[in-house]
Amino acid sequence: MTVFKRRTSPNFGSRNKSIQIDMLLIHYTGLPSTEVSLKRMCDPEMEVSAHYLIDEKGLIYQLVAEKDRAWHAGVSYWAGETDTNSRSIGIELQNPGHEWGYTPFPNLQMGALRELSQDILTRYQISNRLVLGHSDVAPARKKDPGHLFDWKWLAKSGVGYWPETSPVKSSVDSITIRKSLNNIGYDPRAKIVDVITAIQRHYRPKRIDGKIDADCVSIINALENDTP
Numbered sequence: 063m064t065v066f067k068r069r070t071s072p073n074f075g076s077r078n079k080s081i082q083i084d085m086l087l088i089h090y091t092g093l094p095s096t097e098v099s100l101k102r103m104c105d106p107e108m109e110v111s112a113h114y115l116i117d118e119k120g121l122i123y124q125l126v127a128e129k130d131r132a133w134h135a136g137v138s139y140w141a142g143e144t145d146t147n148s149r150s151i152g153i154e155l156q157n158p159g160h161e162w163g164y165t166p167f168p169n170l171q172m173g174a175l176r177e178l179s180q181d182i183l184t185r186y187q188i189s190n191r192l193v194l195g196h197s198d199v200a201p202a203r204k205k206d207p208g209h210l211f212d213w214k215w216l217a218k219s220g221v222g223y224w225p226e227t228s229p230v231k232s233s234v235d236s237i238t239i240r241k242s243l244n245n246i247g248y249d250p251r252a253k254i255v256d257v258i259t260a261i262q263r264h265y266r267p268k269r270i271d272g273k274i275d276a277d278c279v280s281i282i283n284a285l286e287n288d289t290p
Contacts, residue, residue, distance in 0.1 A: 073111035085150035092159030112152040120174035138199040141247035193222035201260035209267035225284030
């Protein structure tokens with residue numbers, strides 16, 4: 063396991079003991095440097111944190127103990143649960159994000175993420191279907207980790223899920239799609255265009271337009287059919 067550095071954040075609380083840890087949630091920091099990100103997540107006035115931060119060189123900082131509830135998901139939803147922070151381990155990847163000049167995630171950073179994630183998934187017996195991005199659980203608010211994050215590579219490395227799709231001839235009506243999205247776990251209160259955009263960022267990053275086309279329907283079908 064990659065060596066950790068500890069930078070203790072005061073921004074955490076107690077987990078809801080009735081909620082099992084069953085999710086790994088991946089973010090980008092959206093800030094210009096690791097030091098700025100660490101300062102923000104360790105500032106009690108900011109009220110934000112994560113369990114881990116991984117810098118561009120693959121160095122892992124542990125900010126909050128896994129037994130505690132870090133403050134990384136905010137207002138969010140997945141499969142009926144809104145206390146995402148209690149059910150998840152949160153990992154931040156240092157990246158300037160869309161506001162500061164979004165860049166690809168370096169190999170060293172992705173390798174460290176894979177190693178850390180494999181360990182977490184094993185210890186908590188987290189399903190690969192519940193390795194999600196911030197935009198999946200908060201599609202109306204968040205874009206991270208964004209279209210440059212290589213979900214497919216990560217899934218092929220044993221962390222996360224990549225659907226095996228089958229072609230469909232055409233798109234379907236929005237009512238049917240909404241039902242499928244709800245079944246998968248996406249927030250039924252979110253606008254459908256925001257959810258479709260989140261799906262495209264995760265599973266079809268080469269074309270993100272928020273439109274329900276045949277390609278998106280095939281992805282949604284695969285996700286719904288493989289939902290636990």
